[in-house]
Amino acid sequence: MIEVEFWDYDDVDEMADAVAGDIAFIIESAIDARGECLLAFPGGSTPKPVYEKLAEKKLPWKRVTIIPGDERLVPVDDERSNIKGIAQTFLPLGARVYPIYAEGAEDYVMAGHAADARLKSLKWPPDLVWLGMGTDGHTASLFPGPDLDDAMDAPKGKLVMGIKPDPMPEGAAVERLSLTRSAILQARTIIITITGQEKREILEGAIEDGQSSKLPIGRVLAETEFPIDVHWAP
Numbered sequence: 001m002i003e004v005e006f007w008d009y010d011d012v013d014e015m016a017d018a019v020a021g022d023i024a025f026i027i028e029s030a031i032d033a034r035g036e037c038l039l040a041f042p043g044g045s046t047p048k049p050v051y052e053k054l055a056e057k058k059l060p061w062k063r064v065t066i067i068p069g070d071e072r073l074v075p076v077d078d079e080r081s082n083i084k085g086i087a088q089t090f091l092p093l094g095a096r097v098y099p100i101y102a103e104g105a106e107d108y109v110m111a112g113h114a115a116d117a118r119l120k121s122l123k124w125p126p127d128l129v130w131l132g133m134g135t136d137g138h139t140a141s142l143f144p145g146p147d148l149d150d151a152m153d154a155p156k157g158k159l160v161m162g163i164k165p166d167p168m169p170e171g172a173a174v175e176r177l178s179l180t181r182s183a184i185l186q187a188r189t190i191i192i193t194i195t196g197q198e199k200r201e202i203l204e205g206a207i208e209d210g211q212s213s214k215l216p217i218g219r220v221l222a223e224t225e226f227p228i229d230v231h232w233a234p
């Protein structure tokens, strides 16, 4: 049984305020407990208002490391790069922003191996994996295609993999890096933010389907062992 609590807001601004408050609390609690905090953030457009509200908070940013939970294989200054938005917002505050994609890998599979090795220098598990979802049901960069089953069934030690979506998503039709299902599920906290009625119905359907869901988001949630908060705004 997937335990999900939906938090509904009147608009994106209200959602951003609430989610930024929750993440600030996670950061403070992690630093109290362990002296540092590791966060994995989603890319795409939905999280941007939350980034902005979170950046307004007075927090010990120098003790915070932020990674993208997935990345598009594009140069870091490309508009589609997930690390770009994270770096622009949080680097000026003093946070450590840690890219998972280092350009120059021969292909997306090798880029996945390199990213996995990079992540192994961080202290896993993260305090938070914050996920988004596309209208096709992908989360992080877990897309249907030749790599999906391996990313879903990856062993505990495999944190990141190269992913070739098939079909390619319309918005950013590029190869990807993604946290594996196992890496996501090891997080101390998982939250999801989505907007719009279409995404809500897709997510509710995936939750209802449970273990039999064909969608990446459903396959991840089906294996969660603690309650997940979903933040939704129209």
Ligand SMILES: O=C1O[C@H](COP(=O)(O)O)[C@@H](O)[C@H](O)[C@H]1O
Binding pocket: 041, 042, 043, 044, 045, 046, 047, 070, 071, 072, 082, 131, 132, 133, 134, 135, 139, 140, 141, 172
């Ligand atoms: O490609 C991606 O899509 C999802 C959803 O993005 P959104 O723009 O619809 O919010 C995102 O969570 C993921 O990080 C990103 O790489």
